[in-house]
Every structure is written in C-alpha cells, then in structure tokens.
Amino acid sequence: MATKKSRYTLYLDESQTHKYNPASHKNEQYHFCMAGIIIADDDYAKLEKSVNILKRNIWPDFQKPEQIILHQMLILDAEKGRLDPIKYPEYAKFNKRVERKKIYSELKKVFVDNQMTIVGSSLCEDDLKRYYCVSGRNEQDSALVTMQLLLENFCHFLCANNGIGRIIYESRELLENERLRDRYYHMKLMGSMYMDKNTAEKRLLGIDFIDKDENCAGLQIADFVPLGFARDHAGMNQGNPNIFSTLKFHRYDGNQNMRDRFGIKYMP
Numbered sequence: 001m002a003t004k005k006s007r008y009t010l011y012l013d014e015s016q017t018h019k020y021n022p023a024s025h026k027n028e029q030y031h032f033c034m035a036g037i038i039i040a041d042d043d044y045a046k047l048e049k050s051v052n053i054l055k056r057n058i059w060p061d062f063q064k065p066e067q068i069i070l071h072q073m074l075i076l077d078a079e080k081g082r083l084d085p086i087k088y089p090e091y092a093k094f095n096k097r098v099e100r101k102k103i104y105s106e107l108k109k110v111f112v113d114n115q116m117t118i119v120g121s122s123l124c125e126d127d128l129k130r131y132y133c134v135s136g137r138n139e140q141d142s143a144l145v146t147m148q149l150l151l152e153n154f155c156h157f158l159c160a161n162n163g164i165g166r167i168i169y170e171s172r173e174l175l176e177n178e179r180l181r182d183r184y185y186h187m188k189l190m191g192s193m194y195m196d197k198n199t200a201e202k203r204l205l206g207i208d209f210i211d212k213d214e215n216c217a218g219l220q221i222a223d224f225v226p227l228g229f230a231r232d233h234a235g236m237n238q239g240n241p242n243i244f245s246t247l248k249f250h251r252y253d254g255n256q257n258m259r260d261r262f263g264i265k266y267m268p
Helices: 041-058 072-080 089-095 097-113 125-132 142-160 174-190 197-203 217-222 226-234 244-249
Strands: 006-021 026-040 117-124 163-170 204-210 264-267
Touching: 006 041, 006 142, 006 217, 006 226, 026 041, 026 125, 026 142, 026 217, 026 226, 041 097, 041 217, 072 089, 072 097, 089 097, 097 217, 097 244, 117 125, 117 142, 117 226, 142 163, 142 174, 142 197, 142 204, 142 264, 163 174, 163 197, 163 217, 174 197, 174 204, 197 204, 226 244, 226 264
Parallel strands: 006 163, 117 264, 163 204
Antiparallel strands: 006 026, 026 117
C-alpha cells in the first residue's frame, strides 16, 4: 500500500527595496524578493494559536486583538512617521522603539514555537536587465524568475518530506492574481532546470489568493519574511530591531546544511 503523503502549504509574499544614489539623485539597485513559510497543514492550528497569543500580548487594551491584521509595512510607516494614526490607531504605538522591539520579540517566539521552513528567492532587477535584456528584445519577468527558483526548492522540500503542497498568496488586483497564477501553472506544466515536470505534477497542487482582511495567520507571518532578505541581498542594513537572524536560521537547508542554495536563492 502506498505511503500517505503529508500535506503542506507555502504562505508566500513579496517585497521590493532599493538604494538611493545621492550622486545621480536616482533610486537604483532595485531588489525583488518572493519568499514565505512552509508549514504542515496538520500544524496550522498551532500557528494560529501562537499568532493570537502574540496579538493579545501586543494589544491587550483592544477588545478583540485577534482581529487585528499583522502588517510589517504599517510598523515601518509608524517608525518613519508616515502612518495615518486615525486609519490605523492600533499601529500608532510603533513610533516607539520599545514597542517595535516587543512585537519583533513576540514574532521570534512564533518562529521558535512552530515548525516552519522558509523558502524563496531574490534578484537584482537592474542586474537582470543589464545582463539578459538585449536592446529591449529579451525582456525578463522578475516574478517568473523568482517563482521558478522558489518552486524548485519547494518541490525539493516536498520530495524530501514525501509531501504534496499548495501555495497561498496575498490577493492583489484580479489581473495581477491571474498573471501570477499563469506563471505558477507554466512552471508546473513545463518543469524547470532542477524540477522535472513529472515531479512538479506529482508534488505541486494549486495556488490560491486570499485577501489580507481574511485574517490568515500564515500570510501574516509570511508578510515579515521577504523584506529582510531583499535588504540583505542589496547590501542594506536591517531595521533595528529585527528578526533577520531568526529568519536565516529557519531557511530550508535541503538536508545538506545549504541554506543559501535551498532556502533563499540570490541571483544574478
């Protein structure tokens, strides 16, 4: 009798960062990262419980803190003085470093207390165009390239754990969702350099899109993953405080202690 396959979900998000060049007065070195967390479906209830504990610890004065949506960008906006406190009163407190330190400490506990694995990829969009776009005749799709790299490692993870897996992505505009869905099924149908199409068909399930206001714990944790790796790839400093050392530790290592290859790939 065939061994039953475990089911996993990759909760996926994306982020972009860049450097400002004071000499040219332009933003340069755009880095795009697509990354997230893999968690067994059987372990998801525990993750939800951990996220709700975090929210109750961070917002004890709110009547229903479990309904607050975690969003890293709102924390950054509060830090930089860009937050609208009327629209997001629950995030106004993060203009204080002590409050930012507290939420990142609570996020670290979520990673420590749950079996989560990080996969993803990051690329320098400027370099991609410089190396591979020949006079505008070979335009590269950064999302397709990053999707290919992370799917190869997600598929590797599923093979290593005798699993099958799906992807949950935060919903964007309908057209953007469909473009990303097309990229996913292109890879599943054709395979890639390190992922043959038979394995992709056997291991990969579908891709679904969920609105942020649906309060998905997996997507809220994934929201804190890609920016740190995009900054690292770009040679930029991490925010202070941050959980980047925790994120690096939880990268998939391919069972070969090779987190740079199997966890988060940087290219070109």
